[in-house]
Amino acid sequence: MVTAATRGxxxxxxxxxxxxxxxxxxxxxxxxxxxxxxxxxxxMTKRAFEEYNKVAEVPLKI
Numbered sequence: 001m002v003t004a005a006t007r008g009x010x011x012x013x014x015x016x017x018x019x020x021x022x023x024x025x026x027x028x029x030x031x032x033x034x035x036x037x038x039x040x041x042x043x044m045t046k047r048a049f050e051e052y053n054k055v056a057e058v059p060l061k062i
Contacts, residue, residue, distance in 0.1 A: 001028050019060065 004020035005013040020026060023042065030036070044052070053059040 001026070014061075016060075018058065019056075 001017070001021065003015065004017045005015055007013055020042070021028065049060060
């Protein structure tokens with residue numbers, strides 16, 4: 001994985017690579033030599049969001 005970003009305004013998003021790398025189920029490497037782009041959604045409960053932001057160096061935005 002090189003970069004992860006939010007959808008933002010549809011033109012400009014936020015770089016969330018560091019936060020995404022903490023999600024254990026997202027592979028950091030895929031056995032493929034081609035350049036590919038992967039789209040997806042990450043969902044967390046409001047409670048998990050609040051708990052994450054209490055200890056995060058860079059809190060997530062609402």
